[in-house]
Amino acid sequence: MLYTLICYNKEEVVWSWSREEDEAVMARLGKVHERLTREGKLGPSLRLLPTTAATTLRENLVMDGPFAETKEQLLGFYLIEVADLEAALDVARQLQEVNPTSTYEVRPVALFVPDERKDRATLSHTVKAY
Amino acid sequence: MTDLGWIDNALTAARPQAVAALLRYFRDLDRAEEAYQEACLRALKSWVKNGPPRDPVAWLVLVGRNAALDDIRKKARDTALPEEDIVSDLDDAETPLAERLDGAHYRDDVLRLLFICCHPSLAVAQQIALALRVVSGVPLARIARAFLVSDSAMEQRITRAKAAIAKADVPFEPPGPAERAERVAAVAAMLYLVFNEGYSGAADPDRAPLSLEAIRLARLLLRLFQQEPEVMGLLALMLLQQARAAARFDSNKEAVLLEDQERGLWNGEMISEGLALIDKAMRHNRPGVYQIQAAIAATHARAATFEDTDWAQIDHLYSVLEGMQPSPVITLNRAVAVGKLKGAQAALDMIEPLEDRLSGYFHYFGARGTFLMQLGRDAEARIAFDRAIALANSVQEAAQIRQHLDRLQRQAFLTSGAS
Numbered sequence: 001m002l003y004t005l006i007c008y009n010k011e012e013v014v015w016s017w018s019r020e021e022d023e024a025v026m027a028r029l030g031k032v033h034e035r036l037t038r039e040g041k042l043g044p045s046l047r048l049l050p051t052t053a054a055t056t057l058r059e060n061l062v063m064d065g066p067f068a069e070t071k072e073q074l075l076g077f078y079l080i081e082v083a084d085l086e087a088a089l090d091v092a093r094q095l096q097e098v099n100p101t102s103t104y105e106v107r108p109v110a111l112f113v114p115d116e117r118k119d120r121a122t123l124s125h126t127v128k129a130y
Numbered sequence: 131m132t133d134l135g136w137i138d139n140a141l142t143a144a145r146p147q148a149v150a151a152l153l154r155y156f157r158d159l160d161r162a163e164e165a166y167q168e169a170c171l172r173a174l175k176s177w178v179k180n181g182p183p184r185d186p187v188a189w190l191v192l193v194g195r196n197a198a199l200d201d202i203r204k205k206a207r208d209t210a211l212p213e214e215d216i217v218s219d220l221d222d223a224e225t226p227l228a229e230r231l232d233g234a235h236y237r238d239d240v241l242r243l244l245f246i247c248c249h250p251s252l253a254v255a256q257q258i259a260l261a262l263r264v265v266s267g268v269p270l271a272r273i274a275r276a277f278l279v280s281d282s283a284m285e286q287r288i289t290r291a292k293a294a295i296a297k298a299d300v301p302f303e304p305p306g307p308a309e310r311a312e313r314v315a316a317v318a319a320m321l322y323l324v325f326n327e328g329y330s331g332a333a334d335p336d337r338a339p340l341s342l343e344a345i346r347l348a349r350l351l352l353r354l355f356q357q358e359p360e361v362m363g364l365l366a367l368m369l370l371q372q373a374r375a376a377a378r379f380d381s382n383k384e385a386v387l388l389e390d391q392e393r394g395l396w397n398g399e400m401i402s403e404g405l406a407l408i409d410k411a412m413r414h415n416r417p418g419v420y421q422i423q424a425a426i427a428a429t430h431a432r433a434a435t436f437e438d439t440d441w442a443q444i445d446h447l448y449s450v451l452e453g454m455q456p457s458p459v460i461t462l463n464r465a466v467a468v469g470k471l472k473g474a475q476a477a478l479d480m481i482e483p484l485e486d487r488l489s490g491y492f493h494y495f496g497a498r499g500t501f502l503m504q505l506g507r508d509a510e511a512r513i514a515f516d517r518a519i520a521l522a523n524s525v526q527e528a529a530q531i532r533q534h535l536d537r538l539q540r541q542a543f544l545t546s547g548a549s
Contacts, residue, residue: 010143011139011317012143012349012350012353013139013140015346015349016139016143016346017139021135021139049399049402049403049406050349050403052349052352052353052356052362052365052407053403053406053407053410055410061358062413063355064357064362064410065251065357071184076401097209098135100240101136101139101140101182109406
């Protein structure tokens with residue numbers, strides 16, 4: 001089964017983390033990611049920039065900001081491949097254990113279109129390469 | 131997080147909104163701050179036991195407000211004086227909290243709190259100190275260190291600023307659209323000052339964090355005014371400049387010029403966010419000084435190497451900026467782009483008329499010396515560099531110029547040796 005694990009948190013809190021705190025959380029998550037990759041469960045994952053950088057197209061109108069003003073914001077997501085819901089929740093628990101203030105929505109995938117481009121490396125470097 | 135760091139983080143993030151809402155209730159900055167402090171103390175006890183509340187800001191406002199009201203009532207009993215008028219909107223405060231804490235209120239509350247800090251009766255240094263203390267909650271001792279003054283001097287500066295505000299009669303009614311726009315502009319200018327304190331003092335570990343704090347507050351301002359292109363521009367400008375932080379100084383803490391910076395050290399995440407924001411801002415077709423400056427920074431950020439810089443675009447953007455905000459400093463910056471496009475002579479012709487107005491400006495003589503050096507007019511270049519060193523604002527600036535002088539001296543030595 002393909003699931004997404006969608007991570008929510010208060011972005012004004014997360015984006016107030018000091019660099020050290022942020023790096024510490026990412027390092028702890030990194031260890032979990034490694035383990036999940038070894039176990040063949042982890043697909044692509046994304047961390048998003050704050051909603052202030054978002055633009056929304058709705059009924060052909062371009063609007064600044066996210067789709068909805070919410071108390072907690074969508075900060076990123078994982079694609080995972082596991083046997084069933086229990087296994088998906090288990091992965092979510094492992095992530096939450098090292099990032100306890102975040103909430104993870106576990107949601108099954110209806111359609112997955114893999115990245116067919118040949119120069120995938122370029123994309124994975126887009127953010128870091130400047 | 132295994133420790134209690136999450137509470138600190140939640141309190142830091144909630145502070146501007148909570149203090150701003152408490153200020154609306156009490157109309158007194160000290161009282162609002164005290165109420166917030168009390169709420170934080172209670173949060174430390176309660177949240178450890180019960181976990182974080184669903185809405186930390188609402189929790190802090192409610193608890194802080196009640197604690198302060200208790201305190202006022204107690205004092206009123208002790209002194210046997212009716213002090214009802216202190217709490218000017220007591221009735222108002224009884225309306226359902228959830229309703230009152232919704233978006234629009236917060237927006238004007240936070241804007242008011244920020245706006246108070248840039249009140250025209252306050253000197254720039256007071257504005258920055260007050261914003262850091264009251265809005266961000268930076269400890270007094272840290273602000274004092276950043277400004278190289280004693281704790282007591284900083285305390286006095288903040289106390290005087292608060293006294294000036296108390297006298298200044300700040301309006302508490304929700305502002306009209308024109309007034310709101312004015313406030314946003316004043317706050318943006320103040321936030322950019324805070325940013326520059328940190329950016330220009332980036333070699334000093336006490337001052338460097340100020341630029342990140344300014345970014346955090348600019349994000350807050352943009353969350354409140356999602357459709358304001360100048361706020362987007364301000365945040366983009368800050369991010370694009372801050373992105374270079376790791377490349378701006380070498381291991382000896384000497385400044386590294388833009389052309390010599392290792393671009394791999396630039397922060398890609400900040401650049402992505404800055405570029406996204408400037409793209410969003412431009413769609414509004416309402417250019418402003420922050421957007422143009424951000425667009426200039428974006429042009430640098432988009433160049434893979436210094437040689438790839440689109441100088442024609444930078445020249446154009448500076449000319450737009452000159453039109454909006456005529457200033458010899460902007461012309462001086464534009465001259466650098468013109469120098470790249472048309473050569474040092476054109477650049478020199480452009481800046482020479484500015485000498486009267488920039489006769490006390492380090493960068494004028496630094497640039498003049500550089501253009502003269504490029505034209506091979508070494509003796510004149512040396513004079514300009516000497517004046518620049520005399521005007522340098524920091525050891526780093528002086529060291530930068532000395533490098534040029536050393537180069538000229540080596541050249542002179544080699545030439546005289548050859549002849």
